Amino acid sequence: MDPFIFNTSRSIRFGVGLVAQLGEIVKAEVGDRIMVVTDPGMIATGLVDQALKALEAAGVAVELFSDVEADPPESIVLAAADQARESKVDGILGFGGGSSLDVAKLVALLARSGESLKDVYGVGNAKGPRLPLILVPTTAGTGSEVTPISIVTTGTNEKMGVVSPVILPDIALLDPALTYGLPPHITAATGIDAMVHAIEAYASASANNNPVSRMLATQALALMGPSVLQAVQNGSDKEARGNMLLGSMLAGQAFANSPVAAVHALAYPLGGHFHIPHGLSNALVLPHVLRFNIVTSHEPYAELAPFAFPELARLEGQERAAAFCDRLAELAVECGLQPNLRAMNVPEDMLPKLASDAMNQTRLLVNNPRPVEEADALAIYQAAF
Incomplete structure (x- = not known):
């Protein structure tokens, strides 16, 4: 058998209604202040409110970034990372589809490591460290919650990837109930x-x-x-x-x-x-x-x-x-x-x-x-x- 390496998220938690425990999980694993990275469409569904209420109930302060776009451009990643640094959050929570999760990974990296986005494109170029990271998918598609990959749109129509085990999240939280209303x-x-x-x-x-x-x-x-x-x-x-x-x-x-x-x-x-x-x-x-x-x-x-x-x-x-x-x-x-x-x-x-x-x-x-x-x-x- 040929040698190989297998990396994945440190902890995977699966269960219907698990989002209600999000505050307790963040409090125990991350700290008292977290940035939630999501998009306007997710805000409109009301699902983000479930997460925010769970965080509030556990006494976790929330910094919200909700401007993620599909096929996120570099400007969105950089704006979110700047907000995370200025807010001095303890960690990052990505909530939504693949674009929100991909942005959250890079925010956790850039806000802590001081690396520049242009220097981490490619395989193995991101060195870290990063902020604690929890990802909560609301679609059943990208698998981003367990991948060391983040895709960014550069320029007008080109895409670049950041590939590094450093951006694998600490916790992937999968709650099927968050997908019930998916069109x-x-x-x-x-x-x-x-x-x-x-x-x-x-x-x-x-x-x-x-x-x-x-x-x-x-x-x-x-x-x-x-x-x-x-x-x-x-x-x-x-x-x-x-x-x-x-x-x-x-x-x-x-x-x-x-x-x-x-x-x-x-x-x-x-x-x-x-x-x-x-x-x-x-x-x-x-x-x-x-x-x-x-x-x-x-x-x-x-x-x-x-x-x-x-x-x-x-x-x-x-x-x-x-x-x-x-x-x-x-x-x-x-x-x-x-x-x-x-x-x-x-x-x-x-x-x-x-x-x-x-x-x-x-x-x-x-x-x-x-x-x-x-x-x-x-x-x-x-x-x-």
Whole structure:
């Protein structure tokens, strides 16, 4: 067995209604003053109020930063870090979707370490130390609560990642009740996103692809495959919501250690240029990247298929892998997601630019089971068009 490293959050707490204990947890683990990092949409749902009341009841003073945007730009990260420093908080609590959690990670780092944002981009460049960090996801998709990764939009449409075990949180608190009111389209996009994490982690060409990540990926797909459509169609289905939140976390643990690849590399330019939500961007290119990959590397996808879709167990080898690609495409449509790039108003003459930009995602492309050249990326975008 090849050597590998597996890192994850120090403590993972899962349970319906757990948000009510947030104040006690913060008081015991962090201190008397915390910054809550979230976004205006979360404020509007009333869910943040639940967290604030729990914190207030425990005597924890709160500094609120609620200006996080989707695909957060550098300016948001820097503004939040400045506020955290000026407020002299004891720690950071990220509450919301992947963007809020990603910003919270970097705020915890920058507010304590004195490092500059531009110097921590890349793999292993963030050294710390950081402030104590608790992350509370309200979507079942990114798995950010257990990943050492934060994605920031730089410039107009480029994205950069900070990857370091330093930004793994101290506590990931998962309360399925926080996801019960998630709208169907967000449930669908984030759910497919989580499935992509599991699929790419399992098939990753990374030297750190390991037995623990592969096990977590299969368990994640076994939970999410039968549950995502149910959660979309019946948002109050508590079992489906719990399966999706736990599955998303397991997939996050998997890809945090066995990194994702070309699906994400081709999804990022769609978000950068057209502000297509990340989960939907992944869903749009997923089956087409996998069809490209199975030409030379069908085995991991054939192995995964029955975990997500048990009916595919009757097939074998290349046929099963191809059916897996088809079934993933069908699932996205069944969940109500747009079927192609045309439906997202992506102009056909932009496809070469997207392919060129995707080639900049070398951190991800190196993990793909089949090498991707610019011409290949263009052909995949054309297939997705």
